[in-house]
Amino acid sequence: MNKLILLAAGGTGGHLFPAEALAAVLKARGYEVDLATDARAARYAGHFPARELHVLSADTVRGRSPVALARTVLALGSGLVSGLALMRRLKPAVVVGFGGYPTVPPLLAASFSGVPTVVHESNGVMGRANRMLAGRVQAIATGFPGLLRGDTALAAKEVWTGNPLRPAALAVAGLPYETPQPQGPLRVLVFGGSQGARVMSDVVPAALEKVNPALRARLHLTQQAREEDMARVQAAYERLGVTAQLAPFFDDLPARMAAAQLVISRSGAGTVAELSALGRPSILVPLPGAIDQDQAANARALGEAGGALVLPQPDFTPVRLAAELARFASSPDLLEDMALAARANGVLDAAERLADLVGHLAGGGTTDSFRNLQGPRT
Template sequence: MTQVSPPLVLLAAGGTGGHLFPAEALAGVLSARGIEVDLVTDSRAARYAGHFPARRLHVLPAETVRGRSPVALARTALTLGLGFVKGFRLMRALKPAVVVGFGGYPTVPPILAAHYAGFPTLIHEANAVMGRANKLLAPRVTAIASGYPDICASIPALAAKAQHTGNPVRPAVIAAADIPFAPLAADGPINLLVTGGSQGARVMSEVVPAGVERIDPSLRPRLRLVQQARPEDLEAVRATYARLGVAAEVAPFFADLPARIAGAHLVISRSGAMTVAELAVIGRPSILVPLPGALDQDQLANATALATGGGAVVMPQSHFTPASFAALITRLAGETGRLETMASMARAMGRADAAERLAALVVATGRIHV
């Protein structure tokens, strides 16, 4: 009797955790359904994909557009072209049921290669506005999944094949979502989590400790800080909190970040798509400081969406000063029930089942029978 091989889904993700995390969440759901998963990525992301739940890892050449000079553009085009040629051969060899891309230029060669080799394709856009790589791919793919509703509404041809699935989050985030928000007691501790992305943000180290110093001495002893900081900022941040007598745990990385989010009364953070998704699924209020200068203004759009739903306060970096931070913390601490209400509103926007919803779309797009 001939043994039938299980269907193969090829996930294309690279660049940052914001692309790899939702791909990892999807891989877990697909594997549980008996579907084999391979990961195709670039050499940079391959270094961080050692624990990715995939059968095999495939590396294709890829390059981000880093400048507008003819030399830079030619180098990018050449690298992406080489990635496309190798990707086309890979598709012919693997014959995947469907290829799923998660944004960023490392997904361009495999998605285009799959399209021209005749295989179904799907892209997932995590942000509230579509990124440049996904904009390039969107007209050519079979289906589009989005972390936010209506991101394709202005283009009927794209809207017709778009579906709002939400942003898949890691199992650790789903587990943290079971931890209820602890209401802020009138004179109790105020747990603040400060994070700036996988590498920490310099602005957080510059503004938050200086802002804490400006908070009234009667309120300051209630603060309990967990802060992510760049290695070069650790000593200065720790020294400031020690001088102020504020309880603080400062480190460059927290492996258990979802649990830290769940333990916080308030999170101060950038507003990458996966950060916002995790805040919503776990249900925690936040002060969001979007990364300035981004061409797509994706972090501003993400933060605005959560703030419009009542779950966050947006502070543009130009307004994120020690004085404004101290004033906002003081106000939130004095408004009994405000943080609990924000937590509920953030949670109402979360989609804990996003990985399952995306998996269902992948199965339908690839016409997979499981």
């Protein structure tokens, strides 16, 4: 059996991290793994466990003007030509896409070349690139169960795996939650995804100015802030006497999440999966204005499970955040309940489930036969 699996991911770390998790499991099972991505996402792939990195041309649809559409079509067309050449050279057993427009050229090339294909949809709604590919692939692995229940044709391809967790998250997933003591320190982690989120730098310092000084003295804050926001945020915390560690990006974010007693963040699929697996309570602020409203769907799933407080960005004000911080600090049992609910929603073996599906297709199996083998698990 051909032992080479080509993974395709791009855009942000949110696409690459689950691909990295799958790669680790596949390599442990004896497969060779290559990665196809674009130049923008390649910068996140420094530690990706791939035999070889293939950079293909791709572009996001940035507007509806003829010029913008022509630029996107040209980039994707160029990537498709390169992808077809890549299929002839590599002859992979399966190609697996993790969303984002950089996955379109290699997945289409694989489909045209007769190579089995899988897309993994990590969000609570299917993204545009995956929707574009869904009709051509053999299987659609999903991070949330029942994602495609409204589409009979696509639901026949659906296999619920959960969202694969990167090794760094799995390494700390077993650490117990430490409930804050009534007058003890409260460790709060604030971040906004791999690109950062300015709203966190705007709202969190202003909220801490409004909380009781006694609570402010208890806070041990770790916050991601963009380079251009760093100085003003640091100055605000120094003025308020808040113990804070700031950085534009944390390489060890899963470990910092595990150490936190409350997380304030965006609600990308990877973030929600890791909060669930670690069992950490959170205040989630979905990215507004997204066409697919994927972060809103992700946050809603964890919020309805009791593991998070969901605040749409218009409600994420200094006054509201100050009130919520005071409420949680005075009732730590609320945080403990949220932590338990989040953990109950976690899926620790998602990468293994996805690797099972990929291996089944690599061996000549079908999605239907895999679903029959897995039974209720899918």
